[in-house]
Amino acid sequence: MLRVMLGPDAIAERVISHLREEGFIDYPFTRADLDSEIERWCEKARVKLGSLQRIRETVAALPGVKRTRLRLNSFDPRHQYIRRRLRASGQDGDYPTVYFITCVD
Numbered sequence: 001m002l003r004v005m006l007g008p009d010a011i012a013e014r015v016i017s018h019l020r021e022e023g024f025i026d027y028p029f030t031r032a033d034l035d036s037e038i039e040r041w042c043e044k045a046r047v048k049l050g051s052l053q054r055i056r057e058t059v060a061a062l063p064g065v066k067r068t069r070l071r072l073n074s075f076d077p078r079h080q081y082i083r084r085r086l087r088a089s090g091q092d093g094d095y096p097t098v099y100f101i102t103c104v105d
Contacts, residue, residue: 003048011050012058015041016065019101028082029099032089034059056099064104069095 006014015038019025029037035052042049060067072079072094086096 003046006047006050008050008054008058011038011042011047012055012062014045015055016059016062016101020064020103025101025103027101028078028085029101030082030085030089030091031056031097031099032091033085034099059099064102066100066102068098068100070098071095 018041019037034056038052038055039049041047059065070079070082072083082096082098086092
């Protein structure tokens, strides 16, 4: 199966555009969640996957994307979801990197 070559900038822009179209705005993406979405989009679009780290760095620099390290609070219900996502990906910790995607005009 032939794969199209795209640079990290193009992949990042298209993945974030796709996630916005699907309604994933103001939704916390862990690093593993974002990697899965990038891989899924590349597979579906038949694009050769490059360095996930470079693509994540490009994603973080896009308008309307916020990358932050959260200090998870055991008593904050919003953080329970993030903890579950971390455990599901085999990660743990109180200071994960989380990506938030917002709408841009």
